[in-house]
Amino acid sequence: MKGLSTLAAVVILIIVVIAVAGFFFVINSQGGHSTTTTSTSSSFSTSSQASSSQTTASSQISASIVAGGSTFVNPAMQVWVKDFQSNYSGIQVTYSSVGSGAGVNNFLLGAYDIGATDAPPPSNLYQQLTQKYHEVLTIPDVVGAEDIIYNIPGFHGTLNLTADVIAKIYLGQIQYWDDPAIKALNPYFNFPHQKIIAVHRSDGSGTTFIFTYWLYISSQSWRSSNVSYGYTVNWPVDELGNGLGGKGNDGVSAYVSQNPYSIGYVEAQYAIANNLTPAAVLNPSTGEYVLPTQASIETAIQNANLSSLPSSLTIDMTPYLSVFLNVKAHNAYPIVSFSWLLVKVNYTDKSKAEAIYLFLKYIVTTGQTELPTGYLPLPSNIQQLILQNLKLISYNNMPVYTLVS
Amino acid sequence: MITIKRKREKIFYFLLIPSSVVVFTFILILSVLVYNSIPAYEKEGLSIYTKNIWNPISDQYGGLAAIYGTIVTGVLSVMISIPFATALSIFVNDISPKKVKSFLVNLSDLLAAFPTVLYGFWGLLSLGPFLSRTLFTFLSSNLGLHQTTNGPSILLASIILAIMITPFASSLIREVYFQVPRSFEEAVYSLGLGKWELIMLKLSYIKKAFLGAYALAFGKAVGETVAVSLTIGNVLNISPNLLEPGYTIPSLIISQFGTAYGIQYNVMFALALFLVVIGFIFIIISKLILRVRS
Numbered sequence: 098m099k100g101l102s103t104l105a106a107v108v109i110l111i112i113v114v115i116a117v118a119g120f121f122f123v124i125n126s127q128g129g130h131s132t133t134t135t136s137t138s139s140s141f142s143t144s145s146q147a148s149s150s151q152t153t154a155s156s157q158i159s160a161s162i163v164a165g166g167s168t169f170v171n172p173a174m175q176v177w178v179k180d181f182q183s184n185y186s187g188i189q190v191t192y193s194s195v196g197s198g199a200g201v202n203n204f205l206l207g208a209y210d211i212g213a214t215d216a217p218p219p220s221n222l223y224q225q226l227t228q229k230y231h232e233v234l235t236i237p238d239v240v241g242a243e244d245i246i247y248n249i250p251g252f253h254g255t256l257n258l259t260a261d262v263i264a265k266i267y268l269g270q271i272q273y274w275d276d277p278a279i280k281a282l283n284p285y286f287n288f289p290h291q292k293i294i295a296v297h298r299s300d301g302s303g304t305t306f307i308f309t310y311w312l313y314i315s316s317q318s319w320r321s322s323n324v325s326y327g328y329t330v331n332w333p334v335d336e337l338g339n340g341l342g343g344k345g346n347d348g349v350s351a352y353v354s355q356n357p358y359s360i361g362y363v364e365a366q367y368a369i370a371n372n373l374t375p376a377a378v379l380n381p382s383t384g385e386y387v388l389p390t391q392a393s394i395e396t397a398i399q400n401a402n403l404s405s406l407p408s409s410l411t412i413d414m415t416p417y418l419s420v421f422l423n424v425k426a427h428n429a430y431p432i433v434s435f436s437w438l439l440v441k442v443n444y445t446d447k448s449k450a451e452a453i454y455l456f457l458k459y460i461v462t463t464g465q466t467e468l469p470t471g472y473l474p475l476p477s478n479i480q481q482l483i484l485q486n487l488k489l490i491s492y493n494n495m496p497v498y499t500l501v502s
Numbered sequence: 503m504i505t506i507k508r509k510r511e512k513i514f515y516f517l518l519i520p521s522s523v524v525v526f527t528f529i530l531i532l533s534v535l536v537y538n539s540i541p542a543y544e545k546e547g548l549s550i551y552t553k554n555i556w557n558p559i560s561d562q563y564g565g566l567a568a569i570y571g572t573i574v575t576g577v578l579s580v581m582i583s584i585p586f587a588t589a590l591s592i593f594v595n596d597i598s599p600k601k602v603k604s605f606l607v608n609l610s611d612l613l614a615a616f617p618t619v620l621y622g623f624w625g626l627l628s629l630g631p632f633l634s635r636t637l638f639t640f641l642s643s644n645l646g647l648h649q650t651t652n653g654p655s656i657l658l659a660s661i662i663l664a665i666m667i668t669p670f671a672s673s674l675i676r677e678v679y680f681q682v683p684r685s686f687e688e689a690v691y692s693l694g695l696g697k698w699e700l701i702m703l704k705l706s707y708i709k710k711a712f713l714g715a716y717a718l719a720f721g722k723a724v725g726e727t728v729a730v731s732l733t734i735g736n737v738l739n740i741s742p743n744l745l746e747p748g749y750t751i752p753s754l755i756i757s758q759f760g761t762a763y764g765i766q767y768n769v770m771f772a773l774a775l776f777l778v779v780i781g782f783i784f785i786i787i788s789k790l791i792l793r794v795r796s
Contacts, residue, residue, distance in 0.1 A: 342747075
């Protein structure tokens, strides 16, 4: 029996060793969090291999693309993936609707080939991306808008709001619906003395990014608080006990429809799908209160100053976030923005580079005509800009567009 | 004789596999948690447990609100659950007819096996608004606690948790209660005492096992994720007013983990480690109590 227990001890010891080894394996395989591993090491490998390979017939490319992120773009993406795969049967595309923040994060970790996000990654995150992937393309895929939704029992008609009032609600400076600032915008309704429940996202989200960025550029109160803008912010209203955090656009819509006297922000798609009443928001450029409608969002896109966009999309796009915000045109809805896709520029796998080029080209051309109802296509000059930039996608520093077109 | 012994040895080695998997898993999880927490301790120090802020923009993190919410919902749910679980255990063992007993036992086991997301949605969509109209309104008008939301709050999350852990705690208590020796009952009856006295004496007889059951139930409550996330409101709020929304460590992790990058990622691990420590302490306490009993 003594020999037996010694053996048992040895077995347990071996298992502990395996456990420790497994632990280090796990640590090493998730590189990028604490230790950044660069994937550009193979850039200098044989280019002869590339030049010797022949132009592949597009339909014969066999590759898989793993994409994910934004929940907003998911319905359109599902249509695109299905349509694209019917033309290129060898290319397997999967899209997971996990939220913008997770999309960018998984792209950074290398789990996704394409990260979809409703806001370009913030500057510090973009730096991490370029550190790891050298060059990263940030390209628009569809246009979206954000609705301010509310739940006030007994209220009929249109609620008028300004960026400053919305900012003060989320800062906790306006706490009741009968606040003079709200009454001044809506003199025809007798607001009850009820606390305003400010609903926001509890997960990191592009919707929050756009919303807080819009507040940042439109409201002095928001700028002077140091909340700033990002996928997740520290909401001052939460510490007063008047905030609620919902997971995803559906989480926010559920909380707003469940809680009387609440206010929230969601992608326009969700407001339409869930029959939530949007508020008319003041466009500070024109002084008009505009409801989010297909027409008012289109007006904003058509009149946006697109010439201010850079010619190269391999830079930090955060400064260009405001192209569609507060567009100066009659009846232009103020909170309109792009949804974006993040991709690496250089690949070491030829068929993957080709597949990604083809898929992105499909999205900005044919894909824009296949959009489900409610989505708005990219303006044609933006499409041209993206097509030019897609030519950068390369395999071992050799552009692939010549190989597949 | 020798062949029998060899066979036994083989079985012994075979049995080593599952038990060593437990050791393996524990070491792996704990070391990943500790390893990933270290950068958070280095950068933020202990303020990740003492400050209330969650700001990826300025890279400042402190999960005090989540720690507060975790402990409050855990303790409160156990307190709410105790009378119900105890009453259920007494009822099925000593009072109910046999057929009713097996029905109740099966039903409570079924409730314990329900997916937690069902409890969460039920709490959000139906129990929350109902309590908000009744109990919460009563509390706010009589105790002066201000009620803001139509349900989502620390109290709602605690009540949902209490409902979820009651079948679990009850099944543990029920079994121990059932094992009180027949001779003990006979002794009580021979003294001329009634059923009420018998129940009271039996409860005091098993009181240590009772505490152990609740330590385990507490561990279950503080680890609950989805149901709490749906009913607590997910905001960084530390308030003695239980009708206000709050946060717990698991609901903070489920909300933010997918989108965490940089030091935020490490802070999540440090908070998860804290959760493990809380759970660990309670398991040790419950084991100690159970050991003292036997």
